Amino acid sequence: MTSQQLGDELLRHWQLLWPLPAAERIKRIDEIRADLEFEEQIKLVSIEMANPEFV
Template identity: 65%
Template sequence: MTSQEFANVLLSHWQNLWPLPAAERIKVIDDLKLDYEFERQLEAVSVEMANPEFA
């Protein structure tokens, strides 16, 4: 995920994060980044698994 993509994700969650204490906001932001990184890796694995060279 690029920095811009991550910024866009955070912007979409901003209203929900704002009422939280700073430490909790940081934790949620870190969790979101890990979730999106996992999704990116899962997509990469799916693409490789679909590659007929490995079938």
């Protein structure tokens, strides 16, 4: 995921969370960002694990 894609995804979530108080929005966006970065790392690990050089 590029930084642009991450930014676009976070903006989409920010817009959905708009009715919440600012502090809650910030907290949730931080959690979502961490989840997205974790998912990206898991994806990269699974790609490397599927690489026949490492099996």
